[in-house]
Amino acid sequence: MGAAPASRDVTSYGMGLAAPLALFFLLFFVAPLLQLLWLSLHNDTAGLHWGLGQYLHFLTDPFSLGVLGSTLLLGAEVTAVCLLLGFPIAWLYQRVGPKLQTIIILIVLLPLLTSVVVRTFAWIVILGRQGIVNATLQSLGIIDTPLKLLYTQFGVVIALAQVQMPLMTLPLITALGRIDPNLDDASCSLGAGSWRTFFRIVLPLSLPGVIAGCTLTYAAAITAFITQSLIGGGQMLFMPMYLYQQASTLQNWPFAAAISIIFLLAVLAVVSVFTTLGRLSRGYGGA
């Protein structure tokens, strides 16, 4: 803004147009965040004494650190499962006819069209003691007593992976679609087998999509309050629920605020690692 019309660069736009959104963010995002930060810097629940006590408490408390660690680990596991299951689907999508493509995209998008609560309850039905998985395995005589699937890390990872799968698959489909199909043929004609072609050509060229998908899946998985709590039950405690307990049940707002800030920083750290990797791989795109 502010440049004379004659010398105006067509690529510069009036920043004024962004003002309504900026104001909105300022009021409802930046201000609460600052309030949260302010709150976290108090040693007592009444908010009278300034200090770093809440942070010290969290960082010296093995239980709190354990919750943070298991949450970050949960995100990593969900992301890994999504990547391993989502990549073949995205790969398949680029190699089938238009009819099958429509079906695949429908299946991929289906989770987004149902409420998270409904999907999570479906998983409770599937994973429960009398659920579909246990009933099938028992009737086939593979197991005698029901497996404990619900309220385990395994159950949470599986349910979250299904819930977050579109966030991984869609960027992968886009990234794989941008790879020239002739490159596959070229690699093959030069004597490379399918695996070499995959690891030397397809995978490196799809890295921007892999990184975008991982970032989205990771961020969504570790903050997924509903699925984590319902499938995890009372035994599994992750950061969102921990935070909720401190704020709502124990009314310890300064500690809850400190947990939030620490969690936020931890997530930002992981996401910025992904983005840095993304920037390094961007050199591959285009051409």
Next chain:
Amino acid sequence: MAEAQGGRSLVVDAVTHRYPSGALAVENINLDIKGGEIIALLGPSGCGKTTLLRIIAGFIAQTQGRIIIGDDIVDALPPNKRAVGIVFQNYALFPHLSISENVAYGLAARGVDKTSRQREAQRLLELVQLPTMAERLPRRLSGGQQQRVALARALAIKPSILLLDEPFAALDKNLRLDMQIEVKRLQRVSGITTLIVTHDQEEALSMADRVAVLSHGKLEQFGSPSDVYDRPQTLFVNTFVGSTNRMPGVVVSADRTAAKVRLDAGAEIIARPAAGSLTEGARVTVCIRPEHLQFVGDASGFAGVVGMSLPLGATVVHEVTTADGSGVKVSQARIGETRALASGAAVRLAPLAPSLANAFPATL
């Protein structure tokens, strides 16, 4: 040169391919290609030439027929085991690998160690005259340079057959000529049996030892450039390769080597029966190229009225309307007195020689 292990023969034996939909892509194609030859697969888009190329490369399994390279039937081999080098129309260089990594890619797939790989890549880059580009990424190179890299990459695996898919289509005219000369030079040096797919007849005629003309999935003619140009076997070949005038007529008398045809335009001329013998009284289409028609002073030939004369530098092209109302083009070399004729001038035209007029059975 080290690549001179090339020169294996290639036989396309009665190859037919149907799409899953049942439509024929190519039908009963037979090509017998000697080691070291340059062959052009010429045809309009959709004629099946690219399908045939992909069958030879192994990307498509043909419905019927065999592909034989040297003494081996390769139908059961996947593309990565056929040792067929391909240069794609868009070059298909790996965008994330440097030029030398691109060239060395096939060698790496064959388990060649790193130092020999780099040495070989450098040697090939020198062969295609790009020795200083080794560390760059493909997108930093111009179209012509990318094509040289694609050639070097295909040659690196010492292929027994080199396939070029519309290799010059993406280049501008001047560069195209340079690259055509370059490819021909590399082919001479390496002696590799080479197949060029193209829709550009000039490219096919200038580069190839023999030209295979395809139309609607069928092989129309397979012969030397002069055979294809001067002695076309089908009407399609005559009209697709070079330009021609199509003149309808009736056979007056015919034997195996010559046919007397009464043109609808009003003259009897001698023409060459292009595809076997013609029967008396049959309707035919006579094709005469514009440069094979001449103006005559006597009563021989057929009459016409000049519509327009276009001096095109080295030649002058006259558009003449004949008595039956059809238009013919006459091309004259510009020597001395040759000049544009006035519109409306009455002229008489005749073919330069009987062998230069080709008669084909008329298609309904």
